[in-house]
Amino acid sequence: TGPSHVSLTFHDCQPALADFRRDVLDGLGRTRKALAAKYFYDEYGSQLFERICNTEEYYPTRTEAGILRAHATEIAETVGADCALIEYGSGSSRKTPLLLDALGQPAAYVPIDICKEQLLLSAARLAASRPGLEVVAICADYTQLQQLPAAAGLQDARRVIFFPGSTIGNCTPAQAAHLLRSAAGLLGAGGGMLIGVDLKKDPRVLHAAYNDAQGVTEAFNLNLLTRINRELHANFDVTAFRHRAFYHEEHGRVEMHLQSLAAQMITVGGATFPFLEGETIHTENSYKYGIREFQELAASAGFVPARAWTDPERLFSLHYLTV
Numbered sequence: 192t193g194p195s196h197v198s199l200t201f202h203d204c205q206p207a208l209a210d211f212r213r214d215v216l217d218g219l220g221r222t223r224k225a226l227a228a229k230y231f232y233d234e235y236g237s238q239l240f241e242r243i244c245n246t247e248e249y250y251p252t253r254t255e256a257g258i259l260r261a262h263a264t265e266i267a268e269t270v271g272a273d274c275a276l277i278e279y280g281s282g283s284s285r286k287t288p289l290l291l292d293a294l295g296q297p298a299a300y301v302p303i304d305i306c307k308e309q310l311l312l313s314a315a316r317l318a319a320s321r322p323g324l325e326v327v328a329i330c331a332d333y334t335q336l337q338q339l340p341a342a343a344g345l346q347d348a349r350r351v352i353f354f355p356g357s358t359i360g361n362c363t364p365a366q367a368a369h370l371l372r373s374a375a376g377l378l379g380a381g382g383g384m385l386i387g388v389d390l391k392k393d394p395r396v397l398h399a400a401y402n403d404a405q406g407v408t409e410a411f412n413l414n415l416l417t418r419i420n421r422e423l424h425a426n427f428d429v430t431a432f433r434h435r436a437f438y439h440e441e442h443g444r445v446e447m448h449l450q451s452l453a454a455q456m457i458t459v460g461g462a463t464f465p466f467l468e469g470e471t472i473h474t475e476n477s478y479k480y481g482i483r484e485f486q487e488l489a490a491s492a493g494f495v496p497a498r499a500w501t502d503p504e505r506l507f508s509l510h511y512l513t514v
């Protein structure tokens with residue numbers, strides 16, 4: 192591979208439909224119905240998420256990009272050149288160029304995403320725009336990923352995980368500690384993680400961010416039911432549910448729910464689930480942290496918090512942690 196050679200390999204470890212079915216049947220069978228947030232990201236859900244990122248109310252995306260731009264040189268010095276860069280939940284990979292431009296060419300770029308369609312598009316676009324960069328795309332649930340495939344740039348390079356967007360906020364603190372521990376294992380000694388974490392703030396700002404006026408977040412939440420109908424042959428009437436999102440102060444998290452507007456029965460793959468009027472399916476947690484609070488969580492999971500950057504309004508934080 193030379194400097195003008197476009198290099199892209201694709202590894203398909205996409206979770207099986209049977210896993211989705213099992214998780215949905217289990218989640219709807221609980222006293223407090225719940226579904227995992229990772230299931231939002233089918234092809235259309237991933238597109239809706241991109242649109243959320245561009246709404247006026249959803250501040251995290253542009254704020255994190257602003258932090259990356261404002262502190263690019265310092266971030267690059269802290270992360271260090273000559274690493275293999277692994278991105279968790281790479282999605283559209285729109286923030287990656289900000290980091291790559293500051294870092295210079297890494298030994299490899301490894302985007303990992305659960306949505307195959309979006310991963311293929313964004314990895315191909317990134318590989319084409321950076322000839323000479325070895326791109327190793329992996330469709331997988333990164334919470335389940337134990338090791339990386341054999342690839343030239345991954346042989347003996349120091350590893351760095353880029354985990355932007357505050358996606359770690361979808362985990363409870365206990366789940367987050369578990370995920371960080373497994374990431375530290377994947378990184379090995381000398382590795383590091385550049386991770387975006389949304390900060391605690393005025394609940395009104397949070398409320399607006401998860402209840403945008405255009406209804407994109409509402410459509411994103413409701414699309415989960417459409418996905419279940421299509422992939423698991425369920426009979427959800429999407430108009431019989433509404434989007435609910437609120438900040439839960441004690442838990443320090445935004446919760447998203449789908450609330451049933453009537454008493455109704457839903458069938459999914461032969462099983463029937465009764466809904467009371469007003470009953471909800473809990474579809475997402477989005478935890479917010481203080482900078483110190485997150486550093487303590489990372490430390491409890493075996494990382495050493497090295498640096499943290501924030502924006503002037505202290506809306507969002509970007510942390511560098513070392514193993």
Ligand code: AVJ
Nearest residue numbers: 243356357358360361408477
């Ligand atoms: C991509 C998980 C970080 O929790 O803010 C956006 C997803 N949900 N609006 C978040 C989301 C509703 C987002 N994460």
